[in-house]
Amino acid sequence: MKAEQTNRASGYVPFPGPVVAVILDGMGMGPKDGSDGVHVAHTPVLDSLLGTGLFTPLKAHGLAVGLPSDGDMGNSEVGHNALGAGRIFSQGAKLVNEALDSGRIFEGATWARVLEQARQGGVVHFIGMVSDGNVHSHIDQLFKLIDRCVLEGITTVRVHGLLDGRDVAAKSGLHYFRALEEKLAAASVEGRDYRIASGGGRMVTTMDRYNADWRIVERGWQAHVLGEGRFFPSATAAIQTYYDEDPEQTDQYMDSFVIAEEGQPVGTIEDGDAVILFNYRGDRAVEISRAFDEVEFREFDRRRYPRVFYAGMMQYDGDARIPNHYLVEPPAISGTLGEYLCEQGVSSYAISETQKFGHVTYFWNGNRSGYIDEQLERYVEIPSDRVPFDQRPWMKAEEITVAVIQAIAEGRHKFIRLNYANGDMVGHTGVESSVRIAVETVDLCLGRLLEAVKKAGGIVLVTADHGNADCMWTEKNGQRLPMVAHTRNPVPCVIQDYNQANGFALAPVEQPGLANVAATLCTLLGLTPPAHFEPSLLCLEA
Incomplete structure (x- = not known):
């Protein structure tokens, strides 16, 4: 029967x-x-x-x-x-919070590889959305990752921050990026160098989904990896400038930016570095993960493909194994x-x-x-x-x-x-x-x-x-x-x-x-x- x-x-x-x-x-x-x-x-x-x-x-x-x-x-x-x-x-935030609170996130092979890259001279890069919208990411989780880097003695950290303006107020970017700049400045003592390296609005930089517009991911690659884009002395300076230039500007559609000193970007992604995408939601994380993970990649011309250790906060697609490495097991x-x-x-x-x-x-x-x-x-x-x-x-x-x-x-x-x-x-x-x-x-x-x-x-x-x-x-x-x-x-x-x-x-x-x-x-x-x-x-x- x-x-x-x-x-x-x-x-x-x-x-x-x-x-x-x-x-x-x-x-x-x-x-x-x-x-x-x-x-x-x-x-x-x-x-x-x-x-x-x-x-x-x-x-x-x-x-x-x-x-x-x-x-x-x-x-x-x-x-x-x-x-x-x-x-x-x-789900998402709850799973990550549990892993952070218990310390389980730092006990696996993925975090061990991040430490190994750092101890061999690599920079640890964090890419993700900087807000407390709690849909794709949460700034408190990023802060805990930064705290752990300090505890582990990691000397160089760069953050590539994406503005939200969608799951939070439309023009709230300065609030979150000021807090992030203060956090990184406080960590930059005793030989540590922690800074924001690049950023942009989530709907034009990095966070495309479902192969809708790979140009968004390419724009992120150019800013985060290659250090190409409009130069600013700080993220808050970039955000304020974009606000001043266009009173109608909202965070989610803000152009990408690169932080530079003396005409040089402060945080390009290079061979030997470790890169963590700290967003936990899958749909807008798959494409940028593919760009880092796939040796044979045809969606856009990366121009330079640094040999890094890349990991997601979670595995965003279990069947397709995207990405190969991740910090927190999905439900x-x-x-x-x-x-x-x-x-x-x-x-x-x-x-x-x-x-x-x-x-x-x-x-x-x-x-x-x-x-x-x-x-x-x-x-x-x-x-x-x-x-x-x-x-x-x-x-x-x-x-x-x-x-x-x-x-x-x-x-x-x-x-x-x-x-x-x-x-x-x-x-x-x-x-x-x-x-x-x-x-x-x-x-x-x-x-x-x-x-x-x-x-x-x-x-x-x-x-x-x-x-x-x-x-x-x-x-x-x-x-x-x-x-x-x-x-x-x-x-x-x-x-x-x-x-x-x-x-x-x-x-x-x-x-x-x-x-x-x-x-x-x-x-x-x-x-x-x-x-x-x-x-x-x-x-x-x-």
Whole structure:
């Protein structure tokens, strides 16, 4: 007897249509005032869905997605991990904090190699984002690494710092880089030389993702490795100059810079050095890691390839082994929803545009690249446009919608998942008119998608991975300040059943969160959820 038969839920009545999970990336449930981009947008489809479907809010931040505290905002990586894994794992910041607090991070072979390079005369370089946004990195973790370098007697350290302005305030770079400069200056005693060597805004320097624009990584390589770029005497001088030259300048889009003395960069990366990428989130760490790790590299002309020991804070892609060396073991996520559906013979289809493609595949599948079962799965990536997202806020929602409608009509896939990236990517720009257009675009496309699901007699589950567009600005001292970071607001989860073959009802789940969605999808598909999943949000009425 097949596993598919033994795991069927008792009393469930099969139906012909698909189960479609729609992730409205970055569209949380805000305060329903003028700052709430989801509320002020014209969203008749979403409003109707929330009024007629089975609805519950979900927690999408903090402890509910494995982060250190409920003060931590959610993000797309941990959100999709929770959605696809069906349970909560210690994530990014929490894993790194635990390794730093216990000292475990300094006990492995990777840190030993860093020390070996330093004791043979190599410089220790740290590359990463300098903020306390706690999504890709945290400045406190960098400070602990610097403290350890002092303790170990490492004489020369260089930091290549990337400005955030996305998970923190849009123009907060001076605050973090002043603190970093003070930290390094305090360490530069007793023969030690610790300095910032280069930097730039995260969206134009180093931190590209999903092969969207390798020019971003090339720009980082030029600044960090080659020492090429605009010269400044200090990082804070660079940031202040860019602010002064363009009052509209925000941190995430700031040009790269190089710190120089007497016309020479102070911290190029050379043979024999050690390089640590101290970001812990994977999506924007893979490409720069490849540039350091791959001998045969063709994405751009590196011009000079220093023989260094390179390590990531974590291994950002376990299947592809990127990078080869890392300080902290990633969460071991097995038994995901994707694996379970493949075991049960359920065919599935996953789609998004480039900016979120890895979220509905790699992160959804527990930080695993590639197909679980290529015979049962189909993954589709729609290439994202290479323009600022506020200039094209509709992004690729239309193309995604057309592809999904076609997949529904073909009837080959019982489970379909898709991600509309607009609410998050445009929400990060802080441009209010563009945020409204982004949300309205998603709503328009959602309406067409629902009609296709209805025609096929299927079921749709609509949710989000975290908030963003639900807060476009905050007020301080009577002034509106753009809000470009994620929020800690709950996200909606609404189920619309267009076939009524089964009597679904909301189950009494305490403090429901994103991790409950996987079991809920099992319920909709007529499968008994695995015992290790968080409970389903639904039950079958007798």
